[in-house]
Amino acid sequence: MRLKPFLLPLCLLLLPGLSGAAEKTVYGLNEYAQLHNLGLRVPAKLDTGAKTASLSARNIDRFKRNNEPWVRFYLAIDEAHSHPIERPLARISKIKRRAGDYDPEEEKTYTARPVIELDICMGQALRTIEVNLTDRSAFQYPLLIGSEALKRFSALVDPSLKYAAGQPGCTPDATPGE
Numbered sequence: 001m002r003l004k005p006f007l008l009p010l011c012l013l014l015l016p017g018l019s020g021a022a023e024k025t026v027y028g029l030n031e032y033a034q035l036h037n038l039g040l041r042v043p044a045k046l047d048t049g050a051k052t053a054s055l056s057a058r059n060i061d062r063f064k065r066n067n068e069p070w071v072r073f074y075l076a077i078d079e080a081h082s083h084p085i086e087r088p089l090a091r092i093s094k095i096k097r098r099a100g101d102y103d104p105e106e107e108k109t110y111t112a113r114p115v116i117e118l119d120i121c122m123g124q125a126l127r128t129i130e131v132n133l134t135d136r137s138a139f140q141y142p143l144l145i146g147s148e149a150l151k152r153f154s155a156l157v158d159p160s161l162k163y164a165a166g167q168p169g170c171t172p173d174a175t176p177g178e
Helices: 004-022 147-152
Strands: 025-035 040-046 053-065 068-075 085-088 091-096 110-122 125-134 143-145 155-162
Touching: 025 143, 053 110, 085 110, 091 125, 110 143, 125 147, 147 155
Parallel strands: 025 155, 040 143, 053 125
Antiparallel strands: 025 040, 025 110, 053 068, 053 143, 068 085, 091 110, 110 125
């Protein structure tokens, strides 16, 4: 009986956390993502254990345009993507290598990857996220969405679900939200 007076303050303390959860969108372990800038829909893996997002790309070439750094690449998704894509280079990311990827002769524990910004639509949400470019053709999902991008989507990931958000529903003239 002594616990009852403590229940009301405890519930009041929990309310701010519950209201934050109400503003989140539940996504599954896998979702369809529209690469809004490119007019392409791809399956994505949502990975809360990865910090960054990665897009499958090949023949990645950095160059200068008007004295600004740019990157040219081909999507490494299937043979249908034979035209190059060019985007401004946002930055270079240092991705920690896994034990199996480490080459002692190279003496580097990281891989440098170019990073670009892309507008991605999942469900009804359109967000601009940073993605690093790397060849993911050996993986099932050409797009991996890590925790930094998931924050931008206000995402809660339920690993028991797949494609919970359904098909991307952003209109062609939509602008990315926060």
